[in-house]
Amino acid sequence: MSDDLFPGFDSHWIDTEIGRIFARSKGTGKPLVLLHGFPQTHAMWHHLAPALAETYTVVCMDLRGYGWSSAPKGDAKHETYSKRAMGRDVVQVMEALGHVHFAVAGHDRGARVAYRLALDHPGRVERLALLDILPTYHVWEQMRTGKVPEAHWGYLSQAYPKPEEEIERDPIPYFEGLMRQWSGAGDLGAFDPRALHAYWQSCNEPNRIHAFCEDYRAGATRDIEADEADLAAGKTIQCPTYVIWSDYYLVSGPVGDRKQPLDIWHKSFAPKATGIGVTSGHFVAEENPGATLEALQAFLAA
Numbered sequence: 001m002s003d004d005l006f007p008g009f010d011s012h013w014i015d016t017e018i019g020r021i022f023a024r025s026k027g028t029g030k031p032l033v034l035l036h037g038f039p040q041t042h043a044m045w046h047h048l049a050p051a052l053a054e055t056y057t058v059v060c061m062d063l064r065g066y067g068w069s070s071a072p073k074g075d076a077k078h079e080t081y082s083k084r085a086m087g088r089d090v091v092q093v094m095e096a097l098g099h100v101h102f103a104v105a106g107h108d109r110g111a112r113v114a115y116r117l118a119l120d121h122p123g124r125v126e127r128l129a130l131l132d133i134l135p136t137y138h139v140w141e142q143m144r145t146g147k148v149p150e151a152h153w154g155y156l157s158q159a160y161p162k163p164e165e166e167i168e169r170d171p172i173p174y175f176e177g178l179m180r181q182w183s184g185a186g187d188l189g190a191f192d193p194r195a196l197h198a199y200w201q202s203c204n205e206p207n208r209i210h211a212f213c214e215d216y217r218a219g220a221t222r223d224i225e226a227d228e229a230d231l232a233a234g235k236t237i238q239c240p241t242y243v244i245w246s247d248y249y250l251v252s253g254p255v256g257d258r259k260q261p262l263d264i265w266h267k268s269f270a271p272k273a274t275g276i277g278v279t280s281g282h283f284v285a286e287e288n289p290g291a292t293l294e295a296l297q298a299f300l301a302a
Contacts, residue, residue, distance in 0.1 A: 005046035005194055006060070009053075016092045018080070019070025023061035023093055027053035030126075031099035032300065033090060034060045037108020037131075037283075039175045039212060041067030043198040044107065047289035048296065056103075056300070061093050063110060065211025067202050074160070074214030081214040082222035083109075083136075087117035091124060103300060105129035107285060109215060112136055112223065115237065115269060119230055122238045129242045129296055132282055134261060135268050136219055137227035152178060156216035163213050168206055175203040184248045184281030191286055227269075236269050242299040243275030244292060246284050274299075 009024040024042060032052060034045045042060035052058050062069040063086055074080050090113065094102050103126050106114030111130040118125040143150045156163050167174050179199075180187055188196060202208050245261045265273045276295050280288035 005043055005192065006049060009049070009060075012097065014093050014096045016089050018064055018072045018085075018089070021061055021064065021070070021089055021093050022068035023059055023097070024049075025057065025059045025097060026050075027055070027057040029056040031094065031097075031102035032056040032058050033094055033102055033104050034058065035063065035090070035104065035106035035110025035113050036060075036066065037106075037110050038215065039178065039199060039203050040108075041198050041202050043067075043195040044283070044285055046192065046195060048285055048293050051293055052296070055297075057099070059094065059097060059099075061090070063113065064089055065208060065215060067198070071205075071207040071211045073207075074210065074217065078214060078218040078221050081211060081218040082226070083113045083116035083218070084120055084222070084226055086113040087120055090117055091121060100124070101126050103127040103129075105131065105296060107131035108133060108282070112219070116223070116226060118237045118239060118241075119235060119269065125239050127240050127242075127300060128237060129244065129299060131244045131284055131292070132246050134264050135227060136223045137231070138264055138268065140220060140224055153216060153219070156213045157220040160210075160213065164206070164210050167209050171204050171209060172200050175199070179283070182282035184246070184279075184287055190281075190283065195286070231268065236271055240299075240302070241265070241270040241273040242295070243270070243273050244284060244295050245275065245277050246280040246282055247277050248281045
């Protein structure tokens, strides 16, 4: 159904180390890969991707475990859904489509994949845009010190199979509830029904519910370890980096960190990052696509 959201885009099934990754592509300019967040799919980019494809070769892919991509079973050490492993998928997809170097824009979980990719493969990523996140280690630090509630991070990262079994009893209301909670208006009015259909198709499948939980288990373990190792080594992102944050989610909402998000990135992985806040709930690409697109275009063209 999300075909209608991406007119003129080609569809690809690309073999990777964990199975097939689904992607769409369009354009003839410099390559740009767009990475979605939780609990969404590549469909979240439907407002921005067609406009960006007028200037860039745009690739929208479903992360492993999401959308139409393969959803392997997690492993005991939670490596399968680490952002490092997901970053390797991005490299394999882009290489299969003929792109060795590329720009990356990611939202939510996709932005966590994006900054890990930029740290692990600095020669690959030419420009990096991070939409509405703070570093993973920082968010867990805030939660574990009681400064903000663990909420869905703590719930989804519980040991298998507790969250899976509970969510599987009635999955759509659970994921709808999260999206309502994180939206600026507290409802789903900003979302195209076709995009919501794509999200609920993905959320309503046991293997993908398991993948979502493993994504968060990896966040609580492997991803923190990777962040802390790079912090200890003084490793930073080498390419130009741009941060777009929502005034609701990162500044006054459930993340609860009222420092300017740029300050946190400057003190961790992106000392030279620039950025801008937009009036929106967490889903900036869908709730305020105009401001998000304008900011992205300005950064990518700089």
